[in-house]
Structure formats: C-alpha cells, structure tokens
Amino acid sequence: MKTDKITIKKGKLKGEIDAISSKSFAHRALIMAGLSDSPTEIFINEFSKDINVTIKALEDLGAYIERYEDKIILIPSKKKLNKAIIDMYESGSSLRFFTAVSTHFAKEIKIIGEKRLSQRPNLALIENLRENGLSIDNDRLPFTISGDFLGGNFKLSHDESSQYITALLLAGSKSARTFIELDNLAESVGYVDITIDVLKDFNVDVIKEGFSYKIENPKIISPKKYYVEGDWSNSAFFYGANLLGSDIKINNLNFNTSQKDKEIISIIERIKEHKNNGKTLKIDISQIPDLAPITAILLTTLDKPSYIVNGKRLRIKESDRLISTCQMLNNLGAKAEIRGDDLKVEGKIKGGVVDSFNDHRIVMAASIASNLASEDITILDYKAVNKSYPNFFNDFEKLGGELR
Incomplete structure (x- = not known):
C-alpha cells in the first residue's frame, strides 16, 4: 500500500525561481573530472538522487570528493583500484556511463542496482564492449566487468539509447x-x-562524421572550475504552468544550450497557434521524451483531439511513460488512449488521484495540472520527484502552490 501521498489545491503559481542544475551536464562533468589528472571544482545548485549516485560511484572507484552546499571538489585517484563495487540504484544514465568508463578506474568492477534498473535496456552497449575487449559476465544487472577499455570500433542502431553513445x-x-x-x-x-x-570543456574534441562520432588521441585537461548550467527538462514544467495561467520567471537558463528540452518553448507556441485554427496538433516526442508528461497536460487545453507521436522510447523510462502518462490524464478527468507508440489526448483536467509509477516526471506533470483543475489533485508515491528535483515542492510552495 502506498502511504507517501501529497494533495495539491487547485490554483495558479506566481513568482521567481532559479532553474536547478542540469542533471545531464552534471553526470558528464563529474565523470570527466574523475578521469582528469587534476582536481575540478564543480558547481551544482541541486543534488538530486541520480547526481548523488554518480558522485558515490566515483568515490567508490577511488576519487576523493569534498561536498559543499552548492558544489563539490573532486580530486581524481592517482592509481587504479584492483576491485570495486558500485551501486547505480535507479539511475539509468549512471548505469550506462559506468558500464563503459569504470575500467579506467578499477581492474574489476561489480555493478549493482535496483530491480527496475535491471529491466532497462543495456545489452547493445554490453555486446559492443565485449567485442572490443572487455569481459562482462552477465547481460543484465548485477554484472562484473574486467579488462581495459582501449577504444575501438563500435556499431549501434540509431533507435537505441543515446546514452550508449x-x-x-x-x-x-x-x-x-x-x-x-x-x-x-x-x-x-x-x-x-x-x-x-x-x-570539449575538458579539452577533448569529438569529430562528427555523418551519423558517426570519432575521438583520436585525446588529452583530458580539467577546466579547474565547472559551472553546471540550468536544467531545461525540469524548468519545462514551470514554463508549462505559464501557458496555464501562472506567472513564473525562471532564472539560470542558457538559451543557447544544446539541451533539446528547450523545445518546450516551441511546443507552447504551437499549442497557442492550434487553439483556433481547427487543425489537429501532433507533437513528435522522439527527440524529447522527457517532455511527454507535461506536454500531455498542456494538450488538454485544446478543444479537440491531439497527439503525442513516436513515443517508443517512453516505454523504457523510469516507468512505461506511455502507460503512466495515459493513466495520469484519465485519472485527472481527461481522456487519453494509447495507439501503438502514440498517445491520443482529449478532454479536460478536473482533479483526482494519480499514481506516480515511481516516475519523477509524472509527479511534476500532475502537480502542474493543478493550474487547470477544478478539484484537488492527490499524487501517490510523490517522493519519486527526488530522483531529479528534491526541492520541487519547496519551489512549488514558494510560488504560491498549496500542499497538504
């Protein structure tokens, strides 16, 4: 029985917040700092569960890390460990990244994690690593890796996880x-x-050749100080709230970012354009799967059916996000239907009880739905939000949201 629940009163939000540090940039910067030969000071304003997984793994692999409220100082190990055990908990990014990089830190590494993580795809990466000299004793967690990553030639299908690349x-x-x-x-x-x-921030150039990538004779140099930019994936929920009548100013975002989830701005503009033009709106989510739950909420503002399409990758997130997003909408009074890898959305948000499916983005999307609701919204397993945004509900209350 789920006991962790939160109830959100209907209403709008108003005020100013700072975007939290990008989880995607933080994972990568932490690992590169661990691979460097000199210390790096990394500034992060929000330490989510997933970021802490990567930090703890680097410590278990020999790095020395000093933790502060808004930064860490990482001093890489000068020698390779003989053996190590690292726990990936529920972090899919950490799992994929350490599956490839861990042999730079230790000769033999056992990787463990939670049950849901063992069910998420990783086989294509494992097979490529085996073909290029690493020994990996199992196709799923837990597994033990040994050998040396010496580079090589790797072949991947375009529709496999970008995290493998x-x-x-x-x-x-x-x-x-x-x-x-x-x-x-x-x-x-x-x-x-x-x-x-x-x-590139760590002095390593990647050469793009068509659909392929190459690194030759790299030399990692620490930038000494690294400021992790603001996260568009989580800020998207507050941008969505603004479409629904809230008035929120979001600071600490890079508008020249490589983060694709900045696409929330154009999604909002497209929804505005389609309100009165009579055309059916289809949002292709294949390149921006993390925007699916909030996009689904926003589509309920249209007085006609609309679609989230090409959502195959949604099925392998923290939850099967096609199912969890569909159920969220239906439980809140709208009407959603899964059609293959697409989601048809219609109807209006009223209120109700939502199961988070232990998915942080379902928690945040359902919370923002309170801007549209005529009744309270209760979210079960709401602490799933800690995966990426532990202070989400603090910021939500700061903006005037009413919780109990």
Missing part, C-alpha cells in the same frame, strides 16, 4: 581512438550534443 564517448576520452558508427540520426541526439559540449 555518451558512455562510449566518455570512455573514449581516455583512449587512443574510438569510432562509433550509427546507421542513421540517433534518437534523443540532443543528449549526445550535451556530451560533446562537456568533453
């Missing part, structure tokens, strides 16, 4: 030559662009 690029930053060949444009390619940006 990032994992290999991070590992390749400390190898002679790494070539990653794709058969088409990668899904969620924006996350690869973030990786390329972070590697």
Whole structure:
C-alpha cells in the first residue's frame, strides 16, 4: 500500500525561481573530472538522487570528493583500484556511463542496482564492449566487468539509447581512438550534443562524421572550475504552468544550450497557434521524451483531439511513460488512449488521484495540472520527484502552490 501521498489545491503559481542544475551536464562533468589528472571544482545548485549516485560511484572507484552546499571538489585517484563495487540504484544514465568508463578506474568492477534498473535496456552497449575487449559476465544487472577499455570500433542502431553513445564517448576520452558508427540520426541526439559540449570543456574534441562520432588521441585537461548550467527538462514544467495561467520567471537558463528540452518553448507556441485554427496538433516526442508528461497536460487545453507521436522510447523510462502518462490524464478527468507508440489526448483536467509509477516526471506533470483543475489533485508515491528535483515542492510552495 502506498502511504507517501501529497494533495495539491487547485490554483495558479506566481513568482521567481532559479532553474536547478542540469542533471545531464552534471553526470558528464563529474565523470570527466574523475578521469582528469587534476582536481575540478564543480558547481551544482541541486543534488538530486541520480547526481548523488554518480558522485558515490566515483568515490567508490577511488576519487576523493569534498561536498559543499552548492558544489563539490573532486580530486581524481592517482592509481587504479584492483576491485570495486558500485551501486547505480535507479539511475539509468549512471548505469550506462559506468558500464563503459569504470575500467579506467578499477581492474574489476561489480555493478549493482535496483530491480527496475535491471529491466532497462543495456545489452547493445554490453555486446559492443565485449567485442572490443572487455569481459562482462552477465547481460543484465548485477554484472562484473574486467579488462581495459582501449577504444575501438563500435556499431549501434540509431533507435537505441543515446546514452550508449555518451558512455562510449566518455570512455573514449581516455583512449587512443574510438569510432562509433550509427546507421542513421540517433534518437534523443540532443543528449549526445550535451556530451560533446562537456568533453570539449575538458579539452577533448569529438569529430562528427555523418551519423558517426570519432575521438583520436585525446588529452583530458580539467577546466579547474565547472559551472553546471540550468536544467531545461525540469524548468519545462514551470514554463508549462505559464501557458496555464501562472506567472513564473525562471532564472539560470542558457538559451543557447544544446539541451533539446528547450523545445518546450516551441511546443507552447504551437499549442497557442492550434487553439483556433481547427487543425489537429501532433507533437513528435522522439527527440524529447522527457517532455511527454507535461506536454500531455498542456494538450488538454485544446478543444479537440491531439497527439503525442513516436513515443517508443517512453516505454523504457523510469516507468512505461506511455502507460503512466495515459493513466495520469484519465485519472485527472481527461481522456487519453494509447495507439501503438502514440498517445491520443482529449478532454479536460478536473482533479483526482494519480499514481506516480515511481516516475519523477509524472509527479511534476500532475502537480502542474493543478493550474487547470477544478478539484484537488492527490499524487501517490510523490517522493519519486527526488530522483531529479528534491526541492520541487519547496519551489512549488514558494510560488504560491498549496500542499497538504
């Protein structure tokens, strides 16, 4: 029985907040700092569960880390460990990244994690690593890795996780030559662009050749100080609230970012345009899967059916996000229907009880739905929000949201 629940009163939000540090940039910067040969001071204004997973893994792999309220100082280990055990808990990013990079830190590494994480895809990455010299004793968590990542040639399908590409690029930053060949444009390619940006900040250039990526003879140099930019994925929920009548100013965001979730701005504009033009709106979510739950809430403002399309990748998130988003809408009084990898959305938000499915983005989307509701909204398992945004409800109350 779920006991952690929160009830949100209907109403609008108003005020000013700072965007939290980008989880995507933080993961990558922390790992690159761990691979460097000199200390790095990394400024992070929100330490989510996933970021803490990566920090703890680096400590378990030999790095010395000093923690402060808004930063960490990471001093990399000068020698390789013989053995290590690292726990990925529920962090899919940490799992993929450390599957590739961990042998730079230790000769033998056992990787463990929660049950849901063991069910998330990782096999294509594991098989590529095996083909290029690593020994991995199982196809799913838990598994033990040994050997040396020396780079090599890797082949991936475009519709597999972009985190595989990032994992290999991070590992390749400390190898002679790494070539990653794709058969088409990668899904969620924006996350690869973030990786390329972070590697460049650590003096490593990635060469893009068509749909493929190459690193040759890299030399990692720490920038000494690294400021993690604001997160568009989580800020998108407050941008969505503004479409629903709230008045929120969001600071600490880079408008020239490589984060694809900045796309929330154009999604909002498209919704505004479609309110009176009689056309059916379809939002392609393939490159921006983290925006699906809040986009679904926003689509209920249209007086006609609309669609989130190409949502195949939603099925392998913290929850099956096609199912959890669909159920969220239906429980709140709207009407949603899954059609293959698409989601049809119609009807209006009223209020009700939502199961988070232990998915942080369902928690935040359902909370923002209170801007539309005529009744209270109760969210079960609301602490799932700690995965990416532990202070979400503090900020929500700061903006005038009423909780109990």
